[in-house]
Amino acid sequence: MDILQEIKRLEEEIRKTPYNKATEHHIGRLKAKLARLKGEAEKQRKKTGGEQFAIKKEGDATVVLVGYPSVGKSTILNALTGAKSEVGDYDFTTLKPVPGMLEYKGARIQIVDVPGLMEGASKGRGRGREILAAIRNADLIVIVVDVFTLHNVDVLKRELYEGGIRLDERPPEVIIKKRATGGLNVKSTVPLSLDEETIKGILREYKIHNGDVLIREDITIDRLIDAILGNRVYIPSITVVNKIDLYPDVEIPDKAIPISAEKGTNLDVLVEEIYRKLDFIRVFLKPPGGKVEEEPMILRRGARVEDVCRKLHRDMVENFKYAKVWGKSVKFDGQRVGIDHQLEDGDVLTIYAK
Known part of the structure; x- marks a missing residue:
């Protein structure tokens, strides 16, 4: 056997x-x-x-649109980011990951439309394993169905689970x-x-x-x-029901967001929920001997001083000496911290390098 x-x-x-x-x-x-x-x-x-799908992560976080073919993922991507993902009324219009960039409240959020996922994906149907491998790199998953395919929400969640992706769970x-x-x-x-x-x-x-x-x-x-x-990934999710303009009276699943990407209905609600789910924090940089910069650096909650260093310059981690922090993450303002120090929203940070 x-x-x-x-x-x-x-x-x-x-x-x-x-x-x-x-x-x-x-x-x-x-x-x-x-x-x-x-x-x-x-x-x-x-x-x-064999060929692999890959998502090159850019911006402050990466959001992946996951759904069956022809539910309107490309239209959502285009509406949110101004990207030019091909839109068609036939299956498998999207053949490789297509990224776009959403800018909201100072955050640059990468939205990625991946090829359609379907039942049997975790067993390889429709190149499902390659698609699932790409999805594992997401910071947030948006499950997309339309008003005529609400039953596919459970199918998609099951395929993600079989692909080692745990939605809305902690390790x-x-x-x-x-x-x-x-x-x-x-x-x-x-x-x-x-x-x-x-x-x-x-x-x-x-x-x-x-x-x-x-x-x-x-x-x-x-x-x-x-x-x-130890090889599972734990990713927050949002469920979206598209094409609400075609069937306004459909019963929407609990906590799902009804939208019409074509008409622009509730896209502002979706954007706000994406921002909330990504759980961003703002860290204000203060150069040694200088003033606090007005524009904050956007990071995910749980970020450390090391993450700031990596965003600033690839050599900053190697040349790091110490940092000083003013804000909620320290016991007193101007406290000296190491590279592993975890930051909080609104912190002011000064980094000292060799």
Whole structure:
């Protein structure tokens, strides 16, 4: 039995096995083995080469439009950025990623239209694996359907999930420290629904037989596997329903934004939500001995002094000596900090270099 046949067999066994406390351990081992085999199959596929989609990230953040062909992604891109992505009433008008730049509240936001995604993409249909690989680099995903294809929201989310993309989730709070001997020592700071033997069984499936495991959430089987693999990406998302002008009375899914890219309806709402979801902060630069610059540098929340250095000049990190900060991220104004210091919105920063 080859690897793809084994994957199919495992998927079928998991589907047919009812989940309960008695089967939890068995299902955990099956899911762990399935994820491992999928990873091996992907490595084999990459060895065969072939053209890859690539997104060259520019601006302060990158937003990717994801949806089936012909739902209006190119029209949205053109309306938001003034780009000239080809628009057509037939499938697969967009054959490679097409970028545009949206400028809003001082931020330069790159919007990218990628080729249409569809059911089966995570298994390779319609070059889906290459498209999913490109999407993984996004800072925000905008899922696009139209008023006639609302059911595709769940399909798209499932394909993104199978491609290792976790929407609107935080990384699992699990720390695994491997050791050479001593067996597995599992500790948790919260009550766990999974029993210890199930957790250990999943770890052993990945040849982790010795180590310390600290779990800080009521972990599920899937999130434990994600923590072990360490190759998932966690990206916020927005859902958009396009062509609202063609069916104004359609029932819009909860939290989705109804728009008409053709008519310009609610595009201002979409832009504001994109800006909010990207969670920008403003950092004001102050040259040594100089005045605070009026225009702030736009960064994502969680940015450190190192990120500012990289934006200023490629040699700034290597030549960095120390920095001083005035604002919410320090205990007192003018505090001296290192390159790993995390900044907050409104901070004033002075960098001293060699």
